[in-house]
Each structure stands twice: as structure tokens, then as C-alpha cells.
Amino acid sequence: MAWSSASHPDRLLLTRQFPIGPDRLPEFEPIMQAANRIWNSCVWHSREIREKENRWPNEGELKAKFKFFKVWKELHSQSAQAVVEEYFEAVSGYRKHRENGHEDMRPPDFKPKKHLRTVTWKKQGFDVRPDGLGLKRSRGKDPVSVPLPAGWNVIVLPDGRSVTGTPVEVKVKAIVRRRKVENLILHVTFDFGVVPVRPEAGPVAAYDYNAAMLARATSAGVLDLFVGRELLAQIQYRNKVLAEFQAKLSRLREGSRRRRRLQAAKGRVLEKLDRRIRHMEHALTKALAELDRKEGIAVAVLGDLTGLRRSAGTGKKGKKANQKINQMAYDRLGSQQGYKNLMRGIRTIFLPEKYTSSTCYACGHHHPASRRRRGHWECERCGFSLQADLNGAGNLLKRRLTGDRIDLPAPVPVRVIRHWRWDRRHNRFVHVSSRAGA
Ligand SMILES: [Zn+2]
Structure with a gap:
């Protein structure tokens, strides 16, 4: 696809x-x-x-x-x-x-x-x-x-x-x-x-993909936090297996029979693991597209990571960003969500992620130092506190709703925060709990 x-x-x-x-x-x-x-x-x-x-x-x-x-x-x-x-x-x-x-x-x-x-x-x-x-x-x-x-x-x-x-x-x-x-x-x-899509002025959902967390913010004031550790665990396991094969292969003579046999085994094992990862990615992006469809979303906003990826190699973003980029296939997840949305009449757009994690969703104050205190955004100016990925998704939503004015106060108040976890057996997200927003 x-x-x-x-x-x-x-x-x-x-x-x-x-x-x-x-x-x-x-x-x-x-x-x-x-x-x-x-x-x-x-x-x-x-x-x-x-x-x-x-x-x-x-x-x-x-x-x-x-x-x-x-x-x-x-x-x-x-x-x-x-x-x-x-x-x-x-x-x-x-x-x-x-x-x-x-x-x-x-x-x-x-x-x-x-x-x-x-x-x-x-x-x-x-x-x-x-x-x-x-x-x-x-x-x-x-x-x-x-x-x-x-x-x-x-x-x-x-x-x-x-x-x-x-x-x-x-x-x-x-x-x-x-x-x-x-x-x-x-x-x-x-x-x-x-494909005919819903009117562009309709409801918006913004997504912030992170390694183990996926945050969503909608123009109806709903914030969703999806815990996706299973996918990340699968990817990390695949990379570990790959590294083990590479280490063994490097000890064998080029062109030798044992090396060829090991190479073939590596191909088989990786293919199986990749298939499992692809399957999980499809189930995940389908669940997101279905949620948008049910809530009447017209435009889905995804973070454009091109800038981040470019600087990842130069070491400017540090080790953490490097890991984030190398482990999850954000391009693939984005394009999967894109066509699944389109099949449901929802348009997908990409907006820059710059400053979304270092700005306060509530008041628009930019302050890199307060971006993470135990995974939480705590604004030094207005005191607003929120799970950091949700704050990031909120800012991406703000970028869409205000025409790129991330420095403005929140265009919609937070009405509810929902938590979801991945049900491995049924390949879908299950609602864990909700609480009223700050
Ligand atoms: Zn603030």
C-alpha cells in the first residue's frame, strides 16, 4: 500500500x-x-x-x-x-x-x-x-x-x-x-x-508520534494519550536480533559456506519480525483513522520531522533524538495514516514540529528548560501542567488553528484527557480512563 x-x-x-x-x-x-x-x-x-x-x-x-x-x-x-x-x-x-x-x-x-x-x-x-x-x-x-x-x-x-x-x-x-x-x-x-474529503474548515486532530507514546489533540478540546510500548518493544527486539547476526557474520570469512547459511537465516528471521512489525503498524494507524472518522475529523495534522531528521546526523539534537529517529519508521506510519484517512474522507497535512515541545499550550510561552519534568510540561509563566507529549500535540493543533502562531494562548481549552492502551489480542486500543482537563 x-x-x-x-x-x-x-x-x-x-x-x-x-x-x-x-x-x-x-x-x-x-x-x-x-x-x-x-x-x-x-x-x-x-x-x-x-x-x-x-x-x-x-x-x-x-x-x-x-x-x-x-x-x-x-x-x-x-x-x-x-x-x-x-x-x-x-x-x-x-x-x-x-x-x-x-x-x-x-x-x-x-x-x-x-x-x-x-x-x-x-x-x-x-x-x-x-x-x-x-x-x-x-x-x-x-x-x-x-x-x-x-x-x-x-x-x-x-x-x-x-x-x-x-x-x-x-x-x-x-x-x-x-x-x-x-x-x-x-x-x-x-x-x-x-477522493472527496470533508470540508477543510471542519474539526482537526493533531498527532505527536513519540517512541512509546502517541499523543492526540483535537479542536473539540479532547486530548488522547496512547501507550504503544508493544510496537517499540518489537522494533527494539528486531534491532537487537539484527545486531547479533551482524556480529556473528563479521567473524566469518567472506564467501564461506557458513557465512552464506547464516546470511540466509538472517533474512528469514528478519522477514518474520518485519512482518509482525508491519502488521502492528497497520493495526495502529487503522485504529487512529477510525477514531478520526467516528469523531467527524476533517483534517489530521502530523508532525513533519524532516528538519529534525536532518540535524539528527550532525549530532545537534543529541543522542535522544537520534534514537527516536532511528527506531520508529515515522515516514511509514505517516503515509499509512495518510491513505487510511483519505479512504475515510479525511485529509492529512504535515506541519513543522519545531518548538511544539518547548512552548506552553495554554499561554504560548516559549521556554525550552521547562519542557520535561518527569515527562511533564510545567509552565514557569502560567503554571499550566500537562503530560509533555500532549502539550506537544496541543501545540501542533494550535499551529493549524491559528495559522502558525504557536506563541498565542490555547485556541480551545482542554475539556477531557483520555488514556488508551493497546490490546494485543484484539489489535485495537482500549479506553483506560478519562479525566476532566485543567
Ligand atoms: Zn504557560
Whole structure:
């Protein structure tokens, strides 16, 4: 699943997966291996240019060069170009990490010769048929036809309406376990068009994501505190397991049989843990979107952490901020909440989190020193006291309601504070207690 506001803030883009079975491998294997050869050519040429000219080549340069390669002709031209684009995305991710001081990061590397690379088909690369898709190859080669089940391009929204999507991108991925192809999965991204949303002047809910706490503040004067230790615990456990594998791997010889076996085990274990984390994230963001829908929220405000993330690498924000950024996938949680909201007619916007944790929600006084006293905001000017994350969420709400005037007094008084905890068995939040606001 994905959600994009690139062309229109209320455009709904979702990705669905369709298993197409391992018996289709003979048709896809040559295409996937051709894509793998293009990837390896990217690695090879980049290395050469870096050694000779001490620079990274650019995307256009490599595309122009490979156009005359034989493997390029196995694929639809857009699919071949997509491999080069993916390579450069990986390169820029690597360079960003290096700039942020992650010295252990390695540049995108060669893949084994037989590796089955995921192949992308862009819009001109496939035909939409009533019962499925025709995935094109280069000119003169027959397309690969993939039949799909009835209703493959239809989703039912939470209000019961069905909408038909237009496929905009298709990927084919191989699921390999113990060197055996278990399945081929088709990932189809659909454009479901611009979804009607509630009027922008309607009720607002602002969210402050923190490691173990999630705070919400609404324009009805409701403050919610969600305790989400389970998700954080899962993420920390996953990182611990990963670190243990890395430590063991570093002691084994490159290319040795034991190392390869351990590498495969690492992949299996992490996949399982990641699946559990994803599942929890989905349940969590769905619960939030449902709460907004029930309370008639029109606009959900999330903190934009881009600025914070950038300074995390420079050490400006200190160790604590670094940890916060590294552990939770805020981007992913934000985009999940975004499309789940949109399916319910709620628009999601991002506003800067700057000063939200160092300003008093009640009076607007900015005072970094009073931001946390045992997890509480205690204003030195007006005496207002509130759980610190709730104060932060309140300020994000204020930013929306006052047009970025975080220094103003609270636009709505605190009427009620509710506490929720995560019910692991039923994957939902349960209301623990409420109390009247200060
Ligand atoms: Zn105050």
C-alpha cells in the first residue's frame, strides 16, 4: 500500500499484491535476470568511472550507454530504464548516509549472476485487459499475459462504496527461500482518483508520534494519550536480533559456506519480525483513522520531522533524538495514516514540529528548560501542567488553528484527557480512563 500527494493532495494511490505462482517462472526468469545484468552493469561502470575520474556517473549517461547492450533488448525500454533509476536511488541513499556520518554503509553492490531482480513496468509498459494485464517486453517480443481474479482493480471504501482503479505501475517480485523460488508476486499500484474529503474548515486532530507514546489533540478540546510500548518493544527486539547476526557474520570469512547459511537465516528471521512489525503498524494507524472518522475529523495534522531528521546526523539534537529517529519508521506510519484517512474522507497535512515541545499550550510561552519534568510540561509563566507529549500535540493543533502562531494562548481549552492502551489480542486500543482537563 502507498499513498502519494505528488499530483493532488486527495489522490488515492494504493498497491495490491497478487501471487501468480512459481510455475510462471520460465517466462519471468529471463526478464528478471536481464534486469539483474543491467544492475550489475550499473555497478561496474560506476566503479570504473569513480576510479578513473573520481566522480559518480549520472543517470542519463548510463542509460545512453546501455541502450546498445543486448540485455537492454530483453526488457521493455521503460523497464530497463527503471533499473538504472533504482540503482541511482540506491546510490543517493548511500551517499546521504555517508554524509550523515554512517561510515559502515557500503555502496550498492553486484548481485549474483542468477539473482532474480524485481522488474518494474511503467504505464506504457503494460496493457490493461478486462481479465488481467499484458506485460510488454521489447519490440518484436510477445508480452507476458497475467490473468487476474475478478474485481482485481476494485476496492471497497470503509463507507461501503466501490471504486475502480487504473493501474499505473506493475512490479514482479520473486519470493526465494532456501534457493528455491516459492512464488512470484505481482505488485500493482492503482490510481483510484481524487477522493472527496470533508470540508477543510471542519474539526482537526493533531498527532505527536513519540517512541512509546502517541499523543492526540483535537479542536473539540479532547486530548488522547496512547501507550504503544508493544510496537517499540518489537522494533527494539528486531534491532537487537539484527545486531547479533551482524556480529556473528563479521567473524566469518567472506564467501564461506557458513557465512552464506547464516546470511540466509538472517533474512528469514528478519522477514518474520518485519512482518509482525508491519502488521502492528497497520493495526495502529487503522485504529487512529477510525477514531478520526467516528469523531467527524476533517483534517489530521502530523508532525513533519524532516528538519529534525536532518540535524539528527550532525549530532545537534543529541543522542535522544537520534534514537527516536532511528527506531520508529515515522515516514511509514505517516503515509499509512495518510491513505487510511483519505479512504475515510479525511485529509492529512504535515506541519513543522519545531518548538511544539518547548512552548506552553495554554499561554504560548516559549521556554525550552521547562519542557520535561518527569515527562511533564510545567509552565514557569502560567503554571499550566500537562503530560509533555500532549502539550506537544496541543501545540501542533494550535499551529493549524491559528495559522502558525504557536506563541498565542490555547485556541480551545482542554475539556477531557483520555488514556488508551493497546490490546494485543484484539489489535485495537482500549479506553483506560478519562479525566476532566485543567
Ligand atoms: Zn504557560
